[in-house]
Amino acid sequence: MKVLLHICCAPCCIVPVETLKSEGMDVMGFFYRHNIHPYTECLRRQETLQRYADQINLKIICQEGYDLEVFIQNVVYRETDRCTYCYHDRLRTTALLAKRGKFDYFTSTLLYSKFQKHDTIRSIGESVGRSIGIPFLYKDFRSGWKEGIKTSKDLKMYRQQYCGCIYSEKERYYRQ
Numbered sequence: 001m002k003v004l005l006h007i008c009c010a011p012c013c014i015v016p017v018e019t020l021k022s023e024g025m026d027v028m029g030f031f032y033r034h035n036i037h038p039y040t041e042c043l044r045r046q047e048t049l050q051r052y053a054d055q056i057n058l059k060i061i062c063q064e065g066y067d068l069e070v071f072i073q074n075v076v077y078r079e080t081d082r083c084t085y086c087y088h089d090r091l092r093t094t095a096l097l098a099k100r101g102k103f104d105y106f107t108s109t110l111l112y113s114k115f116q117k118h119d120t121i122r123s124i125g126e127s128v129g130r131s132i133g134i135p136f137l138y139k140d141f142r143s144g145w146k147e148g149i150k151t152s153k154d155l156k157m158y159r160q161q162y163c164g165c166i167y168s169e170k171e172r173y174y175r176q
């Protein structure tokens with residue numbers, strides 16, 4: 001079975017890729033870029049992922065372009081609910097690509113993070129899958145949380161300190 005895995009960053013893909021491969025899945029990764037700000041940070045995360053993918057022989061597709069402006073336009077005035085748009089766009093883009101590429105399923109490394117809204121991601125993934133006509137493969141990868149962190153540290157992988165968008169960077173660092 002072929003699965004297209006949306007990958008938010010290299011550290012978060014360690015456990016999902018291992019889990020899916022151990023279940024006999026043929027995995028390909030997809031790196032979505034528009035929500036990672038600024039651009040130099042996006043490139044750093046992409047390069048980290050590319051290096052890791054080469055090490056483990058994982059094929060990945062990296063999104064072309066960098067629609068920072070479109071991302072901001074879609075969340076302005078509803079910044080506190082921005083993650084819903086962000087999850088939806090990332091999962092929809094992945095599902096469309098998976099459908100075009102004749103994959104059996106699509107899923108996301110967002111299901112690995114303890115810091116993301118897990119149930120919302122599941123619900124959006126399943127709904128997007130139904131509307132596009134490709135099943136969302138739901139897995140709770142969070143049980144491998146500690147193992148993934150340890151492996152990323154052992155590999156001296158770049159580990160970012162904020163989720164991705166410029167709003168999350170402010171929440172992480174700004175102190176009044």
Ligand code: SF4
Binds near residue numbers: 035087167168
């Ligand atoms: S905090 Fe993370 S999930 Fe939420 S909008 Fe920003 S990048 Fe997307």
